[in-house]
Amino acid sequence: MPAKMFYDRDVSLSPIEDKLIAIIGYGSQAHAHAQNLRDTGLNVVVGLREGSASRVKAEQAGLRVASIEDATREADIVMLLIPDENQPATYEQSIAPHLTEGKALAFGHGFNVHFGRIKPPTGVDVFLVAPKGPGHMLRRVYADGAGMPGIFAVAQDATGQARDIALAYARGIGCTRAGVLETTFKEETETDLFGEQSVLCGGVTNLIQAGFETLVEAGYQPEIAYFETLHEVKLIVDLIYEKGFEGMRHSISNTAEFGDYVTGPRIVTEQTKAEMKNVLTDIQEGRFAQRFIDDAESGFPFMNEQRGKMRGHQLETVGKELRDMMPFISKKELEV
Numbered sequence: 001m002p003a004k005m006f007y008d009r010d011v012s013l014s015p016i017e018d019k020l021i022a023i024i025g026y027g028s029q030a031h032a033h034a035q036n037l038r039d040t041g042l043n044v045v046v047g048l049r050e051g052s053a054s055r056v057k058a059e060q061a062g063l064r065v066a067s068i069e070d071a072t073r074e075a076d077i078v079m080l081l082i083p084d085e086n087q088p089a090t091y092e093q094s095i096a097p098h099l100t101e102g103k104a105l106a107f108g109h110g111f112n113v114h115f116g117r118i119k120p121p122t123g124v125d126v127f128l129v130a131p132k133g134p135g136h137m138l139r140r141v142y143a144d145g146a147g148m149p150g151i152f153a154v155a156q157d158a159t160g161q162a163r164d165i166a167l168a169y170a171r172g173i174g175c176t177r178a179g180v181l182e183t184t185f186k187e188e189t190e191t192d193l194f195g196e197q198s199v200l201c202g203g204v205t206n207l208i209q210a211g212f213e214t215l216v217e218a219g220y221q222p223e224i225a226y227f228e229t230l231h232e233v234k235l236i237v238d239l240i241y242e243k244g245f246e247g248m249r250h251s252i253s254n255t256a257e258f259g260d261y262v263t264g265p266r267i268v269t270e271q272t273k274a275e276m277k278n279v280l281t282d283i284q285e286g287r288f289a290q291r292f293i294d295d296a297e298s299g300f301p302f303m304n305e306q307r308g309k310m311r312g313h314q315l316e317t318v319g320k321e322l323r324d325m326m327p328f329i330s331k332k333e334l335e336v
């Protein structure tokens with residue numbers, strides 16, 4: 001049975017038109033949610049901690065800013081969009097004491113509810129609306145009149161309105177322009193962690209880096225290696241995004257298409273897929289979550305070491321030089 005997809009025509013904004021939405025945080029997702037909801041005509045307040053570096057950015061965007069406590073007290077819906085590792089402490093200290101009956105507590109990712117790190121009270125609605133893409137792109141596509149697909153889930157429906165509120169919220173940030181479907185906190189959490197690790201972020205970056213290093217170590221010019229293994233990925237993926245594998249393969253040469261079929265399975269092998277299944281099990285059984293939280297609670301030693309390794313990598317240095325020569329690639333700093 002195909003999933004029921006929800007689009008603008010299927011979803012009313014009325015469940016949230018007279019509600020105040022507190023967006024807690026002002027980072028990648030939060031700035032996009034806040035601005036998109038505001039531009040949809042909904043009532044938004046941004047909740048930030050004392051001395052927040054984000055305050056000036058939110059105010060420059062024309063958004064009202066309050067403390068997390070005041071924003072929670074005032075709002076009907078509280079959308080918690082700060083880093084996953086920091087959510088439990090902020091929730092306990094600044095949100096829970098003011099999360100009164102009838103309000104809604106919302107998330108952009110199910111991590112902390114699914115792994116039992118945040119346990120909301122029974123008298124509130126609990127839902128998630130997870131856009132399927134980076135926050136900066138959620139804002140960009142909305143501003144361009146387009147939308148980013150999203151998924152929503154209800155973990156607790158105290159008011160009997162939670163599902164309609166979640167769907168209206170998804171429309172408010174522009175996701176029903178592209179399509180929204182219902183999920184669960186478990187499915188959203190596990191598929192999102194799997195996808196970002198095995199394909200979108202971990203898989204893709206390691207594939208690109210291995211390809212670049214293979215060419216450079218064989219003596220080819222790093223600029224050609226950059227164009228071939230990184231820059232052109234977007235161009236190929238744009239065709240896949242628009243037309244699927246078939247459309248992309250229509251555009252490339254027969255030579256490339258033949259090589260695609262011959263060599264692809266040598267790179268992404270049966271062992272790769274077997275390891276993907278192991279990755280999924282690690283996620284399902286909480287081992288990844290525990291490793292992430294342990295690193296976070298120790299000040300991210302592993303994460304910072306990895307960040308350091310890439311900082312001087314030729315892929316980054318050559319890439320920046322080449323991108324600087326392409327005026328059509330935005331040089332604008334990311335807003336947050």
Ligand SMILES: NC(=O)C1=CN([C@@H]2O[C@H](COP(=O)(O)OP(=O)(O)OC[C@H]3O[C@@H](n4cnc5c(N)ncnc54)[C@H](OP(=O)(O)O)[C@@H]3O)[C@@H](O)[C@H]2O)C=CC1
Nearest residue numbers: 025026027028029052053054081082083086108109134135
């Ligand atoms: N990044 C993405 O594209 C996606 C993220 N998500 C989910 O969205 C949620 C937010 O992630 P993301 O947007 O990446 O978060 P960010 O890392 O971009 O969040 C930064 C914001 O969080 C605030 N913040 C950080 N730590 C604290 C704290 N301890 N107390 C209060 N405020 C704090 C910062 O404020 P200050 O200026 O005060 O430091 C800043 O405004 C997560 O659940 C994530 O899984 C879901 C889909 C995609």
Ligand SMILES: CC(=O)[C@](C)(O)C(=O)O
Nearest residue numbers: 132133134135192196200
């Ligand atoms: C951008 C997105 O969808 C991710 C990869 O899940 C995330 O940033 O957590």
Ligand SMILES: [Mg+2]
Nearest residue numbers: 132133192196
């Ligand atoms: Mg994701």
Ligand SMILES: [Mg+2]
Nearest residue numbers: 109192193196
């Ligand atoms: Mg994610």
